[in-house]
Amino acid sequence: MYEMLIVLAVLVLAVTLFVTEKLRVDVVALLVMGILLLSGIITPEQGLAGFSNAATLTVGAMFVLSAGLFKTGAVSFLGEITTRVFRSGFWFGIITVMLIVGVLSAFINNTPVVAIFLPILLAAARENNISASKILIPVSFASMFGGVCTLIGTSTNILVSSIAQANGLRPFTMFEFTPLGLIFFALGTLYLLVIGIRLIPERRGGGDLMDDFAMSDYLAEIVIMEGSISAGKMIKEAPLVKDLELTILKIEREGRVIQVPSPSTKLRENDVLLVRCDLDQIRSLQEREGVQFKAQSKWGDETLSNDDYRLIEAVVLPTSDLIGSTLQRSNFRDRFGATVLAIRSKGRLLREKLSDTELSAGDVLLIEIEKSRIANLRRSGEFII
Numbered sequence: 001m002y003e004m005l006i007v008l009a010v011l012v013l014a015v016t017l018f019v020t021e022k023l024r025v026d027v028v029a030l031l032v033m034g035i036l037l038l039s040g041i042i043t044p045e046q047g048l049a050g051f052s053n054a055a056t057l058t059v060g061a062m063f064v065l066s067a068g069l070f071k072t073g074a075v076s077f078l079g080e081i082t083t084r085v086f087r088s089g090f091w092f093g094i095i096t097v098m099l100i101v102g103v104l105s106a107f108i109n110n111t112p113v114v115a116i117f118l119p120i121l122l123a124a125a126r127e128n129n130i131s132a133s134k135i136l137i138p139v140s141f142a143s144m145f146g147g148v149c150t151l152i153g154t155s156t157n158i159l160v161s162s163i164a165q166a167n168g169l170r171p172f173t174m175f176e177f178t179p180l181g182l183i184f185f186a187l188g189t190l191y192l193l194v195i196g197i198r199l200i201p202e203r204r205g206g207g208d209l210m211d212d213f214a215m216s217d218y219l220a221e222i223v224i225m226e227g228s229i230s231a232g233k234m235i236k237e238a239p240l241v242k243d244l245e246l247t248i249l250k251i252e253r254e255g256r257v258i259q260v261p262s263p264s265t266k267l268r269e270n271d272v273l274l275v276r277c278d279l280d281q282i283r284s285l286q287e288r289e290g291v292q293f294k295a296q297s298k299w300g301d302e303t304l305s306n307d308d309y310r311l312i313e314a315v316v317l318p319t320s321d322l323i324g325s326t327l328q329r330s331n332f333r334d335r336f337g338a339t340v341l342a343i344r345s346k347g348r349l350l351r352e353k354l355s356d357t358e359l360s361a362g363d364v365l366l367i368e369i370e371k372s373r374i375a376n377l378r379r380s381g382e383f384i385i
Contacts, residue, residue, distance in 0.1 A: 003039075003041055006035075006036075006039050007036075007041060010032055010036060013032075013035075014028055014031075014032050017031075021346065021360070024324075033047050085097070086124045086127075086128050086130070087128065090130055090134075093124070093128075093135075094134075094135060094138055094193070094197070095189075095193065097117070097121065097135070097138075097139055097142075098138055098142035098189055099142075101113055101114070101139050101142045101143050101146065102142045102143065102146030102149075102185055102189075103146060104143075104146065105142070105144070105145075105146030106147065106149040106153045107150060107152065107153065110143035110146070110147055110154075111318060113143055114139065114140060114143050117139060118384050121135050121136060122136075122384075131200075131202045133200050133201065133202070134197055134202070137196075138192045138197055138200075141192060142188075142189065142192075145181075145184055145185040145189065146185065148177060148180075148181040148184055148185075149177060149178050149182060149185060150174060150175060150177060150178060150181070151172055151173065151174045151176065151177060152174070153177070153181070157172070157177060160172070219249075219274065219275070219277075220274075220275055220277060220293065221272060221273070221274050221275075221293070222272070222273050222275060222291045222292065222293055223270065223272050223273075223291065223293075224240075224269055224270065224271045224273065224290070224291060225269065225270075225290050225291060226269045226270070227269075227290060228240075228269065228290030228291060229290060230267050230290065230291075231267055231268060231269045231271075231290075232266065232267070232268070233266065233267060234263065234264050234266050234267075235248055235261060235262070235263050235264070235265050235266075235267065236263035236264065238267055240267075240290075240291065246275045246276070246277050247275060247276040248273050248275050249274045249275065249276055249339060249341070249368060250274040251265070251271050251272070251273055251274075252272040252273075252274075253268060253270075253271050259308065259309045259368075259370070260309065260337070260338070260339055260368060260369075276341055276351075308370055308371055308372075309368060309369065309370055309371065310369060310370075310371055310374065311366065311367070311368055312366075312369060312374065312385060313365070313366060313367070313385075314364070314367050314377065314383035314385055315362065315363070315364050315365075315383060315384040316359055316360065316361055316362060316364075316365070316382065316383060317361065317381070317382060317383060317384060318362075319381070320359075320361065320382040320383070321382065322359045323359055323360060323361055324358060324359070324360075325359060326355060326356055326359065327340055327354055327355045327357070327359075328355040330359075336369070336373065336376075336380070337370060337373045338367045338368065338373065338377065339367065339368045339369075340365050340366065340367055341367070341368060342354070342365075342366040343359075343363055343366070344363065344364040344366075345357070345359075345363045345364075346360065346362075346363075
């Protein structure tokens with residue numbers, strides 16, 4: 001009886017941790033295995049058997065295959081082709097993309113497939129004035145439809161085959177799922193084309209990013225007055241920055257504008273600084289000698305965007321090295337030459353203490369960056385732009 005209660009308790013704990021995402025998925029899985037081992041519910045042989053299981057090794061090999069196709073650019077090449085088909089019409093484009101993604105997902109893991117196609121399809125949606133949701137949601141379903149067509153299309157098929165073999169049954173062959181899988185693929189695709197896509201709401205971008213991230217209350221424009229103790233000092237050494245942990249986004253000086261100034265830039269008297277700070281820092285600024293607030297009625301994208309700099313949104317990829325790290329530990333500003341103004345993470349909008357916030361897959365970063373660096377940011381493989 002107690003064994004049943006322990007298993008139920010572990011199950012509830014695992015589901016809770018999965019839903020709340022307090023810990024990474026792999027950590028939760030190891031935690032569950034550890035509890036079951038220590039409680040004696042399973043033997044060490046049973047607990048560790050999965051690491052040598054054929055299904056586990058096959059799934060690992062799938063990721064190697066997926067990474068190979070990803071790195072060689074084979075999937076990207078197909079993605080670039082799909083961009084052009086939307087110019088011939090939405091329905092021709094969506095059918096073509098769903099077929100390509102479905103076929104690819106039958107043989108490689110669907111996560112990198114969708115990750116590769118995401119920025120390409122978003123660009124196609126912008127260029128053709130199409131709601132991105134009417135492309136991305138059908139493509140997501142197409143990747144799942146394709147996955148059920150072969151043995152290696154989804155890890156679930158591999159696991160079931162492994163369990164069957166462990167119980168003395170014949171393992172499934174590569175294309176044994178294909179006849180039924182093709183029926184699901186055809187019916188699913190037909191439903192999406194006839195009914196599903198029409199039920200998807202229109203969601204179009206193009207709004208002001210500063211408004212989307214509600215940045216107005218977190219930006220301030222200040223003037224370095226004559227005699228200020230921060231005048232003549234580099235940004236990284238200036239008391240104004242060190243004491244209040246401000247982020248200086250822009251400096252206006254004698255008719256010139258310095259965007260995203262480096263930490264070694266020296267502050268001067270009469271410099272006008274655009275700073276990102278939290279509400280407590282703004283109150284501290286108001287009480288500080290040597291600085292003066294400059295009135296500003298509304299902040300918009302044009303405040304930080306010009307011919308050389310842009311405000312962009314970047315989504316952290318599931319394969320990013322930044323996951324679990326912070327902006328400070330990853331040396332984000334020096335590494336990418338960009339400044340993070342806000343983070344949208346798990347439904348929360350974060351605009352304070354950003355440097356100490358741990359990044360997760362799917363986090364959306366509001367970034368100010370030089371136009372010439374956007375291509376490097378995209379090629380880094382850390383983000384979807």
